[in-house]
Amino acid sequence: xxxxxxxxxxxxxxxxxxxxxxxxxxxxxxxxxxxxxxxxxxxxxxxxxxxxxxxxxxxxxxxxxxxxxxxxxxxxxxxxxxxxxxxxxxxxxxxxxxxxxxxxxxxxxxxxxxxxxxxxxxxxxxxxxxxxxxxxxxxxxxxxxxxxxxxxxxxxxxxxxxxxxxxxxxxxxxxxxxxxxxxxxxxxxxxxxxxxxxxxxxxxxxxxxxxxxxxxxxxxxxxxxxxxxx
Amino acid sequence: xxxxxxxxxxxxxxxxxxxxxxxxxxxxxxxxxxxxxxxxxxxxxxxxxxxxxxx
Numbered sequence: 001x002x003x004x005x006x007x008x009x010x011x012x013x014x015x016x017x018x019x020x021x022x023x024x025x026x027x028x029x030x031x032x033x034x035x036x037x038x039x040x041x042x043x044x045x046x047x048x049x050x051x052x053x054x055x056x057x058x059x060x061x062x063x064x065x066x067x068x069x070x071x072x073x074x075x076x077x078x079x080x081x082x083x084x085x086x087x088x089x090x091x092x093x094x095x096x097x098x099x100x101x102x103x104x105x106x107x108x109x110x111x112x113x114x115x116x117x118x119x120x121x122x123x124x125x126x127x128x129x130x131x132x133x134x135x136x137x138x139x140x141x142x143x144x145x146x147x148x149x150x151x152x153x154x155x156x157x158x159x160x161x162x163x164x165x166x167x168x169x170x171x172x173x174x175x176x177x178x179x180x181x182x183x184x185x186x187x188x189x190x191x192x193x194x195x196x197x198x199x200x201x202x203x204x205x206x207x208x209x210x211x212x213x214x215x216x217x218x219x220x221x222x223x224x225x226x227x228x229x230x
Numbered sequence: 231x232x233x234x235x236x237x238x239x240x241x242x243x244x245x246x247x248x249x250x251x252x253x254x255x256x257x258x259x260x261x262x263x264x265x266x267x268x269x270x271x272x273x274x275x276x277x278x279x280x281x282x283x284x285x
Contacts, residue, residue, distance in 0.1 A: 002246035009250065021276075028279040064275065071276040075261045081254025085247045092243060113258075118281045126278060136283035137263050200279050 001088070004222045009084040012214035013077030020207030021072035025065055027203055031196045032125060033057045038188045039127030045189050053191070076211055083109055084215050090156065091219075099217035106212020107205075108151040114204040116147035116170065120178035123200035125193050128186040131179035143173040 034057060037043040045051050083105060091097045097105075117140045124130060150166035157163060186193070261273050262282040270277075270285070277284040 001243055002249060005246060005250045009254070024276075024279045029275060032275060032278055067272045068275045068279075071261050071273045072280070074257055075276060075280060078254045078257030078261065081250045081257065083254075085250035085254065088243070089247055114281045121281075121283060123281045124278060124284065126284075130283070133265065133283050133285055140283050141263075196278075200281055204280065 004219070004226060005081070005084050005088055008215060008218035008222050009080035010077060011218045012084070012211055013080030014073050015214050016080070016207055016211035017073030017076030018069070019210055020076055020203065021069040023203045023206060024072065025060075025068070028196070028199045029065070029068075030057055031192060031199055035125035035127055035188045035192050035196065038192070039125075041187070044187070076207065079109060079113060079208075080211060080215055083212065084219055086152070087215065087219050091223075093156070095156065097216055098220045099213045102212040102214070102216020102219075103209055104155070104212070105216060106209040108155065109212060110205050110208035112147040112151050113144055114208065115201065116173070117143045117178075118197075118201060120174050123197045125186075125188050125196045127188045128193065129181040129184050131181050135179040139173065139178050143178075146170070146173055 034055065037055060037057075038045065043051055043055060087097045087102075087105065095101070120143075121136060121140060130136065146169040150169040153162040153166040153169075157166065260269065262277060262280070264270075274284065276282075
């Protein structure tokens with residue numbers, strides 16, 4: 001049982017994590033590097049003359065981007081471990097787990113780990129003003145936990161009460177509010193900040209859908225293999 | 231199947247599920263949240279791009 005969870009999660013997490021890392025390097029990293037030019041003060045907007053929106057950015061950095069690839073794969077493997085473990089529980093309750101249903105699992109995972117906390121704690125470019133990191137981490141963790149329970153209730157609750165509890169769990173963190181900075185001090189143009197948030201969400205959703213599909217596929221094929229061996 | 235074996239197999243299933251969830255959350259905490267500077271620097275770009283609170 002545990003080896004089936006572990007094998008499926010490792011395959012799915014490594015594959016989806018690698019794709020996520022490559023997509024991030026192409027679509028997110030240039031926006032982040034552009035923001036860092038303003039964070040470091042190398043570029044200043046509203047300083048008088050107009051600043052080009054297309055400065056020369058540092059290229060691929062083997063050490064920095066290599067570490068990003070490794071850590072993205074690790075992060076998605078962590079997500080996959082949690083998701084495949086829950087998939088095995090759902091299957092025991094009689095729900096089909098395969099690549100097709102995995103797509104929905106992936107969307108639910110994206111909402112849980114990325115979109116729900118990001119709705120009030122928007123993906124940050126470097127240099128933005130933000131509340132104390134420890135406080136934000138507490139809010140982030142509580143929001144992810146609430147959203148995860150809500151997703152399970154929506155998928156498997158099957159009655160009005162569980163849908164209402166799910167709605168309350170999804171709304172509460174945002175009604176309470178995420179920790180906010182005392183004042184704004186971000187030097188990065190809003191255009192860059194908005195593009196960064198949009199790209200982070202878009203790539204996150206693509207990667208999560210792939211993660212769910214892969215996890216469903218590997219879970220099913222590992223189960224078939226285990227049955228054939230038995 | 232008797233009640234006893236059902237109970238035994240339920241416990242035998244729950245432990246691996248719990249262990250996998252704890253392991254997964256541990257990995258996510260390590261890559262996404264721990265503020266030790268070596269970890270933070272290595273995971274910096276990933277934390278920003280994946281929506282974790284960073285510095």
